[in-house]
Amino acid sequence: MRKKKIAVIGAGIAALTLAYAIRKDDLFDVTVYAAKNADEIRNGRIPSTQIHFDRFLRTEERFGIGPYGDVYDVKEIELLVGGQKMFKGRVNARAVSIDQREYLAALQEGLKRQGADVRKRRASPEDISLFADEYDLIVDCTGKIGPVVDFPIYDRIRNAPVAPQRVCSAGMFRGLAPDEEQKMAFNIVPGLGELFETSTMTRHGPARVLLFEPIPGSEMDCIKGDKGPDVFAKEMLGALDAYFPHIRERVDPNEFRLVDPNAYMRVAIKPELRIPYATANGTLALGCGDSVALNDPITGQGANAASYCAEALYDVLAEHRDATWDSALGERYWDRTREFATKMTEWTNGMMGPLSDSFSELLGRATQNQAVADEVVGLFLDPIQAHRVFFASSMLEA
Ligand SMILES: Cc1cc2nc3c(=O)[nH]c(=O)nc-3n(C[C@H](O)[C@H](O)[C@H](O)COP(=O)(O)OP(=O)(O)OC[C@H]3O[C@@H](n4cnc5c(N)ncnc54)[C@H](O)[C@@H]3O)c2cc1C
Structure with a gap:
């Protein structure tokens, strides 16, 4: 059976994680379309600041991502209100702060060294029709300036803001x-x-x-x-x-x-969650990362989620490598990532409004008890649990 061909658009966390995953097992042929080459990324503006949590680092290990230079280990997170120290919790697993310019440039160079097909091209909506003829799958990883593919908005987020809540x-x-x-x-x-x-x-x-x-x-x-x-x-x-x-x-x-x-x-980010699959000229197109799950950085989840969703997407593709890739596969990918994406989004949106009673109560207890302070810090590594805690009081009322 011929290898299926995948076009990955973008060269951020989502695109590169997916490309490394595909290269590792060599089940498919992948072409990466990057708007910027490694030098332009390294010498350009910072796209963000960035802390990568333990799950992200395990995904890197699984797919052989790296090396990418020095990192700064973050071992504690402290909360201060009005300059007053409230509590400091320990990060119970690894968390590293990186310069995303160095990180993404090194990853793109590493991929090229492996012989991957990385082309410099800013894909346009017209390109999607061309890619649809050439590839079995298009993955739109174009980040917050995307998507290029018209993925539908997911309108079942309980607290979706209509405008940016932070600058x-x-x-x-x-x-x-x-x-x-x-x-x-x-x-x-x-x-x-x-x-x-x-x-x-x-x-x-x-x-x-x-x-x-x-x-x-x-x-x-x-x-x-x-x-x-x-x-x-x-x-x-x-x-x-x-x-x-x-x-x-x-x-x-x-x-x-x-x-x-x-x-x-x-x-200034207007949070937006999209259903991450569509069909372009009869070819399946999937979205991964900020292009379909865009959130304010207040909870530091975006890159961690991009890595999570890229890994989930790869697993779905590998499990169904011999099947026809159509919208049923898109639905499987969405099934695999929906809970994570929706709960991360609702928790992050919630953190920009008045804090819920249950979350405020937990923060209060964290000032008195180190184990609770550590638990609060652990929520940043587990957005599903963070959502459970944040919305606990409203769930009781419901
Ligand atoms: C200030 C700030 C701080 C943050 N802090 C954290 C944090 O601590 N932890 C965390 O997890 N997340 C954090 N985030 C979020 C995180 O940066 C993003 O969620 C993450 O980088 C998204 O990765 P991505 O691959 O989806 O998109 P991006 O990193 O935006 O990558 C998109 C890529 O697509 C390319 N591209 C775009 N359009 C096209 C096109 N048409 N054709 C070809 N290529 C194209 C771009 O050049 C880029 O390479 C922060 C964000 C900001 C703004």
Whole structure:
């Protein structure tokens, strides 16, 4: 039987995880269509900041993904409200912070070294018709600027917002001393938004990561537009001055700047979940990653979910390698990923509104009990359990 041919569009976590998986077992032929080559990714703007959790790292091991350079291990997550330390929980498995530019560039280069067919091409909707003639399956992994394929919106999310709930400004800095190593700090300013602080490894050495998430239109929504790296650093310093004095006191004003002029980004995400299968000119098209499950980074789930869904997708393809690939296969993939995608999305959306009674109660107990603090941190590694805890009170009422 001839090997089925798969076109993977994109070169982010979803696309590359899937491509490595396919290459490993060699059950199918894969072509990756990447809008940017490795050099452009490495020397471009940061697409995000990033913590990868244990499940992600196990998927990498399974598919032989890597090496990709130095990482920064995150061993604890601390919650602060209005600058006051509430509790610090231990990460009971691995979690690493990476510079996604280095990560994705190294993975694309590694794939090419294996002899994979990686082509530089920004696929257009017209290309989908061409790919439909040439391939047995198209996988749209085009991330938050996608999808190229018109996947239907999944309209059964209980708390889908109609507009972005946060405006993200993220940068990798020098000139900010950590208060403790191997920690991620989750700072909440009630009614105004959040700021996440951790470290990462860049090709310029260690950097301090700040991910600022004000509520749009709030007084804390003070970084506007894209006025270049120096203004961005100045505006971030202004935000620390005004709202995070406990972080500002660790800044060396003479040294505080981005590690390189591209080490920053701004985005406002309107969360959106799509049913990840459709038919294009008679050929099955599947979506994977942000192109079909786009969420605000407040819970740090997007890349972890992209990896999870890419692995699930690969397993479905391998299990049904000799079957006809049509919408029934798409439905199987959706069956496999729906619970994870919907619960991750609802929990993440929930974290941007008033916290539920059950979640608030758990946070309260975490301030008194280290085991509960560790349990709260564990929720970031398990969005299905996080959803169960977050919506426990509303489920009791229902
Ligand atoms: C500030 C910030 C912080 C975050 N922090 C975390 C975190 O800590 N943990 C976590 O798990 N997630 C985090 N996320 C989310 C995470 O970055 C994304 O969910 C993840 O990168 C999605 O991967 P992806 O492969 O689906 O899409 P992307 O990484 O966006 O990749 C899409 C790829 O497709 C390519 N592409 C797009 N259109 C085309 C086209 N037409 N043709 C060819 N190629 C195309 C792009 O160039 C890119 O290579 C964060 C996001 C942001 C914005």
